Amino acid sequence: MPANAFNNFTEYGIGIGLRSPHYHHILTRKPVVDWFEIISENFMIDGGRPLRILDQILEQYKVVQHGVSMYFGSAESANREHLRRLKELVRRTKTPWLTDHLCWGSVDGRYTHDLLPMPYTFEAAKITAQKIREVRDFLEVPIAVENVSSYAEFHVSEMTEWEFLTEVVERANCGILLDVNNIYVSSQNHNFNPSTYISEIPASRVAQIHIAGHSKYRKYILDTHDHPVIDPVWELYAQAIQRAGHTATLLEWDDSIPSFQEVHDEALKANKFLATESLAAAV
Amino acid sequence: MNLMSLQRQMTRAVMMPLTPREGMRRVSSNGRSMRAIAAAFIKPNDRLTSFDRLEIYNRQYWFRILSSLAEDFPGLRAVLGDSRFDLLAQAYLSARPSRSFTLRNLGSRLEGWLRKYPTCAGSRLKLALDMVRLEWAHIEAFDGKAELPLTAEDLVGADPSKLRLRLQPYIQLLDLRHPVDDLLLEFRNDRNTTFASNAFEELRKRKRLRAIARLKPTAIFLAVHRLDFSLYFRRLLREEFIILTQLRAGETLRRAVESAFRESSIAVAERPSCVQHWFQTWATLGWFCQADKNEIPSQIRIREDNEI
Numbered sequence A: 001m002p003a004n005a006f007n008n009f010t011e012y013g014i015g016i017g018l019r020s021p022h023y024h025h026i027l028t029r030k031p032v033v034d035w036f037e038i039i040s041e042n043f044m045i046d047g048g049r050p051l052r053i054l055d056q057i058l059e060q061y062k063v064v065q066h067g068v069s070m071y072f073g074s075a076e077s078a079n080r081e082h083l084r085r086l087k088e089l090v091r092r093t094k095t096p097w098l099t100d101h102l103c104w105g106s107v108d109g110r111y112t113h114d115l116l117p118m119p120y121t122f123e124a125a126k127i128t129a130q131k132i133r134e135v136r137d138f139l140e141v142p143i144a145v146e147n148v149s150s151y152a153e154f155h156v157s158e159m160t161e162w163e164f165l166t167e168v169v170e171r172a173n174c175g176i177l178l179d180v181n182n183i184y185v186s187s188q189n190h191n192f193n194p195s196t197y198i199s200e201i202p203a204s205r206v207a208q209i210h211i212a213g214h215s216k217y218r219k220y221i222l223d224t225h226d227h228p229v230i231d232p233v234w235e236l237y238a239q240a241i242q243r244a245g246h247t248a249t250l251l252e253w254d255d256s257i258p259s260f261q262e263v264h265d266e267a268l269k270a271n272k273f274l275a276t277e278s279l280a281a282a283v
Numbered sequence B: 001m002n003l004m005s006l007q008r009q010m011t012r013a014v015m016m017p018l019t020p021r022e023g024m025r026r027v028s029s030n031g032r033s034m035r036a037i038a039a040a041f042i043k044p045n046d047r048l049t050s051f052d053r054l055e056i057y058n059r060q061y062w063f064r065i066l067s068s069l070a071e072d073f074p075g076l077r078a079v080l081g082d083s084r085f086d087l088l089a090q091a092y093l094s095a096r097p098s099r100s101f102t103l104r105n106l107g108s109r110l111e112g113w114l115r116k117y118p119t120c121a122g123s124r125l126k127l128a129l130d131m132v133r134l135e136w137a138h139i140e141a142f143d144g145k146a147e148l149p150l151t152a153e154d155l156v157g158a159d160p161s162k163l164r165l166r167l168q169p170y171i172q173l174l175d176l177r178h179p180v181d182d183l184l185l186e187f188r189n190d191r192n193t194t195f196a197s198n199a200f201e202e203l204r205k206r207k208r209l210r211a212i213a214r215l216k217p218t219a220i221f222l223a224v225h226r227l228d229f230s231l232y233f234r235r236l237l238r239e240e241f242i243i244l245t246q247l248r249a250g251e252t253l254r255r256a257v258e259s260a261f262r263e264s265s266i267a268v269a270e271r272p273s274c275v276q277h278w279f280q281t282w283a284t285l286g287w288f289c290q291a292d293k294n295e296i297p298s299q300i301r302i303r304e305d306n307e308i
């Protein structure tokens, strides 16, 4: 049973990010994994080994596409070549939904290759929502946008981050990919209560959840995806599950990648929270 | 400040080159204080000033693109040495910021830029240019499009004066002044060695320098291609190279062969058997293709090629 209108994929359970150091293990050992999240850009190519591996993965596993460069929040319009290649990949993977970030990263055709923070203004929300609608109409696949971690805030902002997220997804009528690690990182960098964030967003729009580890520096926290998930992030995850119901969950681990088993075991810790939620829902 | 002007403002700052100590510059390119610029649009917090917060993004930008370029051009790095390579990379990326959604294309304009600003490569310009071309060809051949291959039988009975053969799009043809394929294979073998103490790193650097010093300019012709999804370098004769480039340009088989032998030292009597042998090999390698179709993997492996 879907937990909410934007979450039709509760049976997806717990996935992990498909990363090249694990290709061999996955293809030879064929471990049981609910689903894999791929970085779309790694496969928006014309041919060669990456697409061959993707096809082999697709023969055996469910795959969901996650992008890093659609830049819904960039003031310029979406790049046509990007959209064309993305649509080709959507056809190949048959991704049931597609995610990318609530951020910007390009201007005047120049790309920073970073996930830059949005100014939380009504103008930005409107532009971003419009772009999400256009991309969804072109790709013909449901979209969920992910909250990013940030290290800067702007004077022009007119609302909080969670108000901005709500404003955008309601205007675009799309889902949310709730990254609880990013909420934690930003809460530390910007001094807000992460629990307030989770309780204020429209839970019925949460289509997927990201969990990850991060690096702590002396004066700020960087979202590096190179560590196990810390306890405060698991607590936020439990709160998110409580609000959104059983939700497809994915562990991100992008740097200093340990063995496949270690990453998968870390991801499966989420089961404890999902099981508790299912029990609570059954009572 | 509207969304577009904020994004332009921030992009200018983020793309500004770092100081030698890898921090954000104090002064912008038009002489304005970066502290004042940052404070005008970014909020400080209890731990970081507006400048500090902007600097996080400035550093992140450069670290990401510089490491991406270094990863794509290890041969160029070895040819130029670490510090000259770093300077060149920074100058190139400042002059030609990415115009693609993917980091894969970061080096696509490096050859053209280097030809325009040759002093960046110091005394090894020609060698550097060869290496850039080879490493970019490597990227293109790795994930370029493959189409349904033609077989040797498909060619039987075709009229050479009319036949136009299509070359697989992923194949890259290069005419180079130095045997940089050997050099790159040597560097890559080095890189694949897993242990790396400081002493070992030093030894490796010296070995590379010797390899570069040993390298004599020798014209070579090369195809960067793939088989079973692995990349290979295949040395070509000058005549083979001409035929393949002519075919790629859309010439008929007859014209391509005529051009190849115009100044050839291959004896006239031997030419037909040469051509027959080349075409057989190329067809076996799956180098010719039909019209736009889905990718079909070739199952053949040819031993004489150098796998990368």
Ligand SMILES: [Fe+2]
Pocket: A146, A179, A182, A210, A252
């Ligand atoms: Fe995430």
